Amino acid sequence: MTPELRKEASELQLHKRGIRINVQLHVIEADEEVRLRSESELAQRLIGLWAVSQAAHSGHYVELHHFLQAHDLMHVLSAEESSFLHDYAEGSELNDHRVQAFQNRLHAFHFLAWCAGLLDKIDLSNKPILTDKILSYFPALNALNHVQGAPDILVQIKSALKARRKDVIMDWADLLYRLHWSVRHAQLNHKPCPGNINPEMVREWHQAVNWMCNYDDENNWDKVSTETTA
Numbered sequence: 001m002t003p004e005l006r007k008e009a010s011e012l013q014l015h016k017r018g019i020r021i022n023v024q025l026h027v028i029e030a031d032e033e034v035r036l037r038s039e040s041e042l043a044q045r046l047i048g049l050w051a052v053s054q055a056a057h058s059g060h061y062v063e064l065h066h067f068l069q070a071h072d073l074m075h076v077l078s079a080e081e082s083s084f085l086h087d088y089a090e091g092s093e094l095n096d097h098r099v100q101a102f103q104n105r106l107h108a109f110h111f112l113a114w115c116a117g118l119l120d121k122i123d124l125s126n127k128p129i130l131t132d133k134i135l136s137y138f139p140a141l142n143a144l145n146h147v148q149g150a151p152d153i154l155v156q157i158k159s160a161l162k163a164r165r166k167d168v169i170m171d172w173a174d175l176l177y178r179l180h181w182s183v184r185h186a187q188l189n190h191k192p193c194p195g196n197i198n199p200e201m202v203r204e205w206h207q208a209v210n211w212m213c214n215y216d217d218e219n220n221w222d223k224v225s226t227e228t229t230a
Contacts, residue, residue: 003027056102065089107204117162181228
C-alpha cells in the first residue's frame with residue numbers, strides 16, 4: 001500500500017468512528033523506507049516493559065530489580081526505567097504520578113507483544129486485554145526468587161516470537177499518528193477523548209509503534225517521538 005492510500009484508509013477508519021481528522025497531517029514513510037526492529041531488540045524491549053509495568057502494578061520492585069540483575073538483564077531497561085526500578089527497590093518514597101506513568105507502560109507492552117505475535121489481537125476498544133497468554137512466557141511474580149535455574153528468559157522470548165508483517169505494523173503506525181493528533185486536539189480544547197478511547201493507551205501505542213519502526217532512527221526508548229504536528 002502506498003503512503004497516500006494508507007493515509008486515506010486511516011482517515012476513513014477515524015471518520016467511521018466519528019473522530020476528528022486533520023487532513024493536513026503528512027503521509028508517513030513508505031514500507032521500503034522503514035527497517036523494523038530485530039527480533040532480538042523486540043525481545044529485550046518486551047522484557048524491559050514487562051519488568052517496569054509489572055513492578056508498577058504489583059509493587060514487586062525489589063524482586064523484579066533483583067531478577068534482572070541476577071539474569072544480567074539490566075541493560076534491557078531504558079535510563080528512566082532503570083532509575084524507576086532502582087529507586088523503588090531501594091525504598092524511595094512512592095510518587096503516585098511516577099508509578100501511574102509506569103503502569104501505563106503496560107499498554108506499550110501489549111502493543112509490542114502483538115507485534116511479536118505473542119498476542120493474537122489488539123483493537124481500540126476499552127475492553128481489557130487478556131494478558132494470561134503473554135505473561136505465560138515470563139516468570140510468575142511470586143516465583144522470581146526461584147528462577148535462577150530456569151531457561152534463559154531472553155532465549156525463551158526470542159524463540160516464541162513470530163513477528164508481524166511490516167505492512168500490518170505500518171498500518172497501525174499511520175493510524176496511531178492520526179488518532180493521537182485527534183486525542184491531543186480534544187485535550188487542548190478540554191473535550192472528552194474522541195471515540196471513547198483511552199488516551200494513555202493511544203500515547204503508549206504510538207510510542208511503541210514508532211520505536212518498532214525506528215522512527216527518526218531513535219534507539220533511546222525514553223526519547224522516541226510521538227509528535228503529531230502537521
